[in-house]
Amino acid sequence: MDRRLKRVFVIVLDSMGMGAMADAARFGDEGADTLGHISQTVEHFYIPNLASLGLANLKSLKQVQPQEHPLGYYAALNEKSNGKDTMTGHWEMMGIETKKPFITFTEHGFPPELIAELEKRCGRKIIGNRAESGTKILEELGEQEIREGKLIVYTSADSVLQICGNEETMGLETLYHYCEIARELTMRDEWRVGRVIARPYVGKKKGEFVRTSNRRDYALKPTGPTALNALQEAGYDVLAVGKIHDIFDGYGITKSLHSTSSVHGMDQTIALAQSDFCGLCFTNLVDFDALWGHRRNPIGYGEEIERFDKKLGELMPLLKKEDLLMITADHGNDPTYKGTDHTREQVPLLLYSPSDQRSGSLPTQDTFAVIGATIADNFGVQMPANTIGTSLLPLL
Incomplete structure (x- = not known):
């Protein structure tokens, strides 16, 4: 690619892995394949x-034929970090x-x-305190939380501390306050989880509880400056859609938009594509x-x-010659696999710009960091010290 682009859109299809990495057995994920197993399970898969x-x-993919002349470039990415x-x-x-997992x-x-410390600071007795599906623990303990003024706290296979709160009886701001307390407490090394998550819900009794879109994540700040900081400091726009602001704790972001669903996140991205900015639009679609x-x-x-693909069909015609679209994922979560955890998988990277003169396969990459390095290279920005990744621009 011999010209500098004005806008880059990175869209993360949260968890859409495409096959177990070579070290997947170390994570208990041998044979996982999110995208492949979905294709094998569903009857129809219309993603033109x-x-x-x-x-x-x-x-x-069982239902989808390869393209003789694809519009863009594509590559498989391996995760270098110790985690999923x-x-x-x-x-x-x-x-x-x-290198050190959460x-x-x-x-x-x-x-x-x-x-004990969380109970003391919040003034409520805690119930739950186990790894569990959020919907299951809410069905089991929601009535007790409301009736007795307790606090549902639970975790998962991820490094998270999650707190449920009823929007009508506890109140959103109270729930958020409890999560801020939990975030402060879990900054200690021995309790240091990656995220504290507020899980608000509505309803009065079992069978009626529904989690709302007012979830809020309280994440750790990244361990150092990233490509986002480099872009921000160079005066470029860094627009965050969905969970991106929470994941980076606002670090290196110039504007953020909260999404209520993945379709909403795509609508927001489409609206940004119709606006004038110079820099990065970074979107996470969490519903997957x-x-x-x-x-x-x-x-x-x-x-x-399929819903995403339909919205993608609305976004692509809005892209200009000075735009680059990058579609990827952050890990796997094979819905046919054992347990309910993320899975250690390769992820896809699809790259498209209306200015592309060529297209096709790129070599498999050994890190997701090629994404940030490519963006920084495009804008002529130096990546921060101690970061990893090599730009793909010379291959395009």
């Missing part, structure tokens, strides 16, 4: 826009290699000392992971990909 960008050239969670994946995209409390819940991957629903996951 993703196909046009070369997705079926990159990954064999949202923060690790996104941070690596922007240049950070995480602490998890999957087996025994949070230690009594942390629970939260609604379908963790809940082990391959049919719903496939339908979510």
